[in-house]
Amino acid sequence: MIALYRPGPMENIDQFIDAKHGRAAVTYPHPSLKELLDETYGIIVYQDQVLLILQQFAGYTLGAADIVRKAMGKKIASLMAQERDNFVAGATGKGFDQSLAVEIFDLIEPFAGYAFNKAHSVSYALISYWTGYFKAHYPVEYMAAVLNARLDNTDKTISSINECFRLGIPVWLPDVNRSGEFFTIDHDEEGKAGLRIGLAAIKTVGEGAVKPLGG
Known part of the structure; x- marks a missing residue:
């Protein structure tokens, strides 16, 4: 879902969910792309x-394909027109129909400049899972860490306190x-855990003034 929630892929979130849960049939732009798109239910x-589509469908090397990705991200019209011609020529050279080649290029163009790579998506998902778990099961400790990470940003500190x-x-x-x-975990007279604002969080005080006090 992290990779889907990007310009381009996000248009297919509902389709992805329906296909994942068996409420919609999985379709592919072309049978030759089934292996590449199988894990994402036919959606780029x-x-x-x-x-990989550029490589498999039009014969690009992965290095050349990455150059195309960057060109798509910059949305330079002249480069896009040139790469469209190169893609169509490469695809027809591999035996694909010209109209199909144009259709596939039009399909990948909106995605290339915005899509996450898979490793990036997995890394973000893992961090999201960890932080979500800590917030759900260790909320006081989690919020202490969040607040201490935001000491230099008043707006974010206020937002986190809220x-x-x-x-x-x-x-x-x-x-x-x-x-x-810094912010520390403290307890009231009944033993309820909460957060005590650290001395360094006081406006015009800061860490430099607190350190000599041994706080």
Whole structure:
């Protein structure tokens, strides 16, 4: 879904979901592309697939295919026209019909400049899974880490504190006897966990002034 939610692929999100759950038939632009698009239910999702289509369908080397991808991303009309001609010539040279070659080029063109490569998508998905898991199961610890990562951005700090309130996590004012340098986990008299604002988060104080105090 991370790779799908990009300009180009996102137009096919509903189709992808329906095909994945068996509510729609899986179709392919051409039978020769079935192997390349099988894992994504006939839909071009990954940048890698664009490169492989250029290679398999029109005889590009992967290096040349990557140059085409970059040209598509820049949307330079003269380059696009040239690459369209090259693609059609390569595809017809491999025995494909010219009209089909034009159709396939028109299909991949919107994707090439925006699609994620698969490795990128997997990396983002893994981080999303981890952070989602931590937020669901360790919300206080998670929000402490988020807030400490955003100390230098007031707007993001305020947004994160509001998220704490939404999650039911208390956020207590700085206390010279209880606060550390950064946001820390503290507990109220009943033992409920919350976050204590660190001394470095106080406006005009900052980390430099707090460190000598041993906070």
